Amino acid sequence: MFDQKFEDTFLYTNFFQSHFAPDGYFKYNSKQHDDYLKMSSFLPRINNEINHFKSEEYKQKFSSLNRLGLVMFMLDEMVIPKESEWF
Secondary structure (H helix, E strand, O other): OOOHHHHHHOOOOHHHHHHOHHHHHOOOOHHHHHHHHHHOOOHHHHOOOOOOOOHHHHHHHHHOOOOOOOOOOOOOOOOOOHHHHOO
16 A cells, blocks of 8 residues: 555554554554654454553453454455454
8 A cells, every 4th residue: 555665664663653543453564663653543453452541441341241243345455454344
C-alpha cells in the first residue's frame, strides 16, 4: 500500500498517527516493530501488544464474549493476506 520510503519516514510520526484514520489499522514489517508498538495509535492497544491502562479490561471483555462474528471481504486489499481477517 505504501512504498518502503514512505513507511520508513512518515508512518509512525505523531502527525501521521493523529491525522489519518486508517493509520491505526496497519501493522508493518518487523524492522519497524518498535516504532509500531510505541507510536501506532490503535492496534497495539486493542491487540494487547503493549501494557496500557485498559489492558486488563480489554482482555476481560474479549474473553467474556460468547460469540464473535468476523467478516472477510473477498476483494479486500487493505489486509494482506485477507484471510487473516478470520482468526
